[in-house]
Structure formats: C-alpha cells, structure tokens
Amino acid sequence: MITVENLSKSFWGNTGPVVALEDVTLDVPTGTITGVVGPSGSGKSTLARLVALQERPDSGVIRVDGFNTAALDPRRLRAARRRIGVVTQGDLLPQRTAAGNIALPLEQAGVDGPQRREKVGKLLDLIGLTDKAARYPDTLSPGQRARVEVARALVGDPGLLLADDPTKSLEADAAAGVLTVLDRARAELGATVLVVTSDAGVVRRIADDVAILADGRVAESGNLLSLVQDSTSQVAQSLLPSIDVAKGASAGYDRVAEVILIGFAAVGALLPEATARFSTNISVIGGGLTRVGETPVARFLLGLNGLRADQALGWITERGGVVRPQVGLARSIAA
Numbered sequence: 277m278i279t280v281e282n283l284s285k286s287f288w289g290n291t292g293p294v295v296a297l298e299d300v301t302l303d304v305p306t307g308t309i310t311g312v313v314g315p316s317g318s319g320k321s322t323l324a325r326l327v328a329l330q331e332r333p334d335s336g337v338i339r340v341d342g343f344n345t346a347a348l349d350p351r352r353l354r355a356a357r358r359r360i361g362v363v364t365q366g367d368l369l370p371q372r373t374a375a376g377n378i379a380l381p382l383e384q385a386g387v388d389g390p391q392r393r394e395k396v397g398k399l400l401d402l403i404g405l406t407d408k409a410a411r412y413p414d415t416l417s418p419g420q421r422a423r424v425e426v427a428r429a430l431v432g433d434p435g436l437l438l439a440d441d442p443t444k445s446l447e448a449d450a451a452a453g454v455l456t457v458l459d460r461a462r463a464e465l466g467a468t469v470l471v472v473t474s475d476a477g478v479v480r481r482i483a484d485d486v487a488i489l490a491d492g493r494v495a496e497s498g499n500l501l502s503l504v505q506d507s508t509s510q511v512a513q514s515l516l517p518s519i520d521v522a523k524g525a526s527a528g529y530d531r532v533a534e535v536i537l538i539g540f541a542a543v544g545a546l547l548p549e550a551t552a553r554f555s556t557n558i559s560v561i562g563g564g565l566t567r568v569g570e571t572p573v574a575r576f577l578l579g580l581n582g583l584r585a586d587q588a589l590g591w592i593t594e595r596g597g598v599v600r601p602q603v604g605l606a607r608s609i610a611a
C-alpha cells in the first residue's frame with residue numbers, strides 16, 4: 277500500500293512561486309489500479325515524480341507499506357526507487373530488440389541468462405508481442421512500443437507500477453492495447469498500479485479507485501463504482517452519459533427521475549420488470565449506457581406515467597438503482 281499524506285510542492289516560476297500540489301492525500305491500495313485524472317497543469321506529473329521518489333515534497337509524507345520514505349538514507353532510498361517501475365515514454369534503445377529492451381534492467385542487475393529469458397518471455401506474452409521479440413523499436417507501431425515500455429517497467433517485479441499519461445499521443449486502438457496490458461499486470465501479476473492521466477476514459481476503463489486533481493488539490497477521491505453511483509459527484513458527471521435533453525422533452529410525465537443502474541441484471545431487466553409490475557409506462561427521455569471497467573452502468577432520465585409511478589421508483593431503488601426524482605417536473609398523480 278502506498279499512502280500519500282498532505283503532500284505539497286511549489287516551484288519558482290518567472291513571476292513567483294507556483295503551487296503544483298497542495299495538501300494532497302491519496303491511498304494506492306495493494307493490487308489495485310488507482311487513476312489520478314485532471315486537466316493540464318493540475319499537478320499530475322509532479323505527483324507522479326514525488327511518488328516515484330524522484331523529487332522531494334516541500335511537506336507531507338509518502339509511505340510505502342507504512343514506511344516513511346523521507347526517513348530513508350540514500351542507500352535505502354535507491355532500493356525503494358528500484359521497487360517502483362516507472363513507465364517512461366519514447367526512450368527505448370533503438371539498437372536493441374523489443375526483448376533486449378525489456379531485458380536491459382535485468383542485465384544491469386546481474387540476473388543470469390536463463391532467468392532473464394524466462395522473465396522476458398513471460399512479459400512478452402503479457403503484452404501480446406511474443407512474435408515481435410526480435411523486432412527493433414523503429415519497426416514496431418507506437419502502440420507496440422508503448423507496450424514494450426510497460427513490460428520494461430514491470431521486469432523487476434516492482435511493488436508499484438507508475439504510468440504518467442501512458443496513452444498520450446496514441447490512437448484509440450493502440451491506447452486500448454496499453455490499458456489492457458496495465459489491467460493484465462494487475463490481474464495476472466498482482467501489480468499495484470498508479471496511472472495519472474488527463475483522459476477520464478482511461479480511468480473509466482481500468483481504474484478501481486480514482487482521484488480528481490484540480491489546481492493541485494484532490495477535488496474528489498474514492499472507489500470508482502461507488503462514486504459513479506452518486507450522480508452529483510464529479511466522477512459521475514465526467515464518466516457517465518450526459519442527460520442533457522431538449523427543452524420540453526421531459527414534459528407530460530407524472531414523474532421524471534434520474535436513475536443510475538449498475539450491473540448486467542439491473543441494466544437489462546429492471547425497467548421492463550418495473551413497467552410490468554406497476555402498470556407504469558416508463559420512457560427513457562435521455563442518458564445512455566456505458567461501461568466502468570467490465571461493469572455496465574446506465575444513467576437515464578426516465579419519464580413515468582401511471583398511478584403507481586412512485587412505487588415503481590421505490591422498487592427500482594430497493595433493487596439497487598439510484599433514483600433522483602426531478603421534483604420540479606412532477607405532476608400530481610390523480611387517484
């Protein structure tokens with residue numbers, strides 16, 4: 277477990293101090309993928325460099341498995357740094373093959389040939405490039421090179437894999453390939469992963485936990501699936517389908533409610549069943565379906581007509597749906 281406690285960091289800019297991070301607190305639980313998302317300049321790369329122990333904070337503490345890294349002497353600090361695999365971009369050695377690039381940290385650490393080959397073979401398999409082992413970087417696609425960079429960062433079995441904007445400048449397919457590799461690293465190697473990104477879609481696809489960074493501060497953090505269930509959260513606002521609808525589209529219903537449904541059963545069957553049970557006409561006025569990781573999540577604006585519309589909404593809530601009636605739009609239901 278990595279914990280970041282009350283981290284602050286400023287730099288001197290041309291016109292005075294620039295606060296890059298202010299009082300940032302964050303947990304990266306072991307065996308999970310934590311995504312830190314924020315716009316350009318919000319402090320993501322600064323946070324990544326501090327967690328990688330490449331720079332010192334002005335104040336605050338980074339703990340690795342409970343140990344305060346600020347208290348480490350230089351030798352232990354170097355050892356702690358080696359336990360963090362940092363995915364760096366664009367620096368594969370052109371004169372080395374894909375396998376040779378992945379093996380380099382092992383060679384430098386004096387690991388013998390057979391062990392190196394076994395380890396590199398496993399990682400080539402993990403990144404889906406076994407058949408490209410002998411290819412040189414300039415003959416690989418950008419997405420393939422990015423996957424080799426992840427494998428190289430994983431080769432020392434790091435306690436933490438740290439990726440700063442791993443999908444930057446990649447086409448959608450290539451980006452998806454890199455995210456699949458990060459997900460496999462967590463699922464198959466048990467890696468703990470911290471991803472910082474400006475792309476909320478990265479977080480939506482692979483993160484277990486999320487923190488939103490804004491102007492150097494954590495605006496919101498927590499478990500991703502819990503946060504998306506709160507439609508007022510910034511995470512839900514940025515990851516779920518928007519329910520902006522044309523003016524007047526929600527008129528003429530007895531009840532109008534925003535509903536968030538999670539999971540296959542909820543998304544597929546709940547609304548038809550509510551319609552049948554309560555003789556209530558349920559229309560989807562807006563919103564849509566997405567996925568958070570592997571989990572389908574729907575955010576709908578529903579219009580209901582029928583005497584038992586309130587009971588239908590209550591029943592959806594009992595089955596785990598998150599219902600927010602839009603009070604201003606309700607008509608009184610005639611008995």
Ligand SMILES: Nc1ncnc2c1ncn2[C@@H]1O[C@H](COP(=O)(O)OP(=O)(O)OP(=O)(O)O)[C@@H](O)[C@H]1O
Binds near residue numbers: 287
């Ligand atoms: N070494 C530095 N010297 C001076 N200012 C810095 C330095 N590093 C970061 N900053 C400033 O700190 C703030 C946060 O920068 P940082 O690079 O961490 O943000 P970011 O969210 O990673 O942005 P981007 O997505 O554009 O890389 C910015 O105002 C930046 O200009």
